[in-house]
Amino acid sequence: MVLYTSPLACSNAAHMVLLELGITHEIEFVDIYAQPHVLITDGTPFASVNPKNGVPALRLDSGELLTEIGVILQYIADLKPESGLIPEPGRLARYRVMEWLSYVGADVHKTIGPLFHPNMPEVAKEIHRQNLNRRLTYIEQRMTHQMYLTGNTFTVADAYLFVMIGWEPYFKFDLTPYPNLARFHKRVASRPSFTHVLQIVKPVLDQMNLPSFPARIASVA
Template identity: 40%
Template sequence: MKLYYSPGACSLSPHIALLEAGLPYDLVKVDLRAKKLENGDDFLKVNPKGQVPAVEFAPGHLVTEGPVIVQMIADKVADKNLVPAHGSAERYKLLEWLNYITTELHKNLGPQFAPVLADDAKAFFKDRAMGKFKYLETQLGDRDYLMGKQFSVADGYLFTMIMWATDRLGFDFSGLPNLLAYKARVAARPKVQEALKKEGLLKAA
C-alpha cells in the first residue's frame, strides 16, 4: 500500500488512519506545486487530479478522496473499531461527520492558503469556517471524540482541519475550550504523534 502525501496537507488524515489501523504502507512525498514526486516522476500520471491524498491499495487500484480512503483503511481492520459497522446507525453518523468536515470545514479553509486570494475574500471564508467550528464546539460537549468515547477516522480528519485553522491560519480558539481540549487529546495519541513526526511536523524526541 502506498500513501501519496504532502506534509501537513489533508493527506495527514489517512496517514493517521493507516497508523491507527496498524497496516503496512509506503510513504511517497508529493510536491503539489510542481506536481512531482521526490524522484522527479510526474504525479499527474499517478493521480490526474493532481491532489493528495491518494492511496494505492494494490497495483492499479488507486483511491483519491480522503473520506473514502479512511473508510477503506478502517474496514480492513474491523477489530480496531475505527469505523462503525456497515449499515448501522452509527456508521451513517460517521458518514455525516466526514461529509460535514469535507464540505463545511475543508472547503472553507482551503481557499485561505491561496496567495492570489484577496484579504476580504479570505476573511469571508475564515468567518464561515469559524461558524462551523462553533457548531462543533456545541456538539462535542464532554465527549472525548466525535463518536463518543471511541476514536474514529473522522477524528483524524477533524484534527487535521483544526491544525490548519490554529497552527497555520491563525484562528483564535480561545472561546472554544471543547475544541482545544479535543485537539490536545487527539494530538497526544501515540499514532498521531508518529504521523506528525514522519511528516516532519513534529521533531523527534
C-alpha cells in the first residue's frame, strides 16, 4: 500500500501507525503548500491521485484509494488487531475510539488548521482559538486520571490527537495551559514510531518551500 502524506500534516498519524505496526508500505510525499498540490518526487498534480486534494490518502494493494484520516487509521489498525491500537468491531470500546476520532477530526483538527493559515484574519483566528480552548479544556479534564483518550491504552485516536497538538521542532504549540495534555504529548513523543517519522520527514522538510508559519501557536487558554 502507498500512503500519501505531507511532512507537517495530520497524515503523520497514519505514517506513525504504519511504522508502529510494522506494516509494509511506501510513502509518497505531497507538497500541500504548492498550488496546485503536487507529489514531491515528480511534480504530478495530487488532484489526479486524490480528487479531494487532501492528505492522507491510502492506495490499497487492490488499487482502490481510501481517504479520511479517521477511517484510514482504523483500516491500518484493523490489519493487526492483536496490536490493541483499536478494539475489535462491535465492541463498545471500538465506538469509544471512533467517538474520539470524530471529535479530534471535526472539533480539534478543524479549529487548529485556520490558526496556521497565513491569510486568516486575526479576528477569525481569535474565534478559532476560543473554540479550541473549550475543546482542549474538555480533553484536559478527561485526562485527569488517565494516560490516553480512552483510558490507559494507546489507540489510533491518541496518535491523531498527538499529531494535532504539535511537536518540536516543527509544529510548535504552547501546551502550558494544559498540563495533562502536555504529559500526554511527552508520553506519545517518546514512542519509537514518532522518532522514526521525524527521521523520515526531516530531509523532505529541509527541501520544501514552506510558508512562514507562526513561530509558535500561542497559548489559547
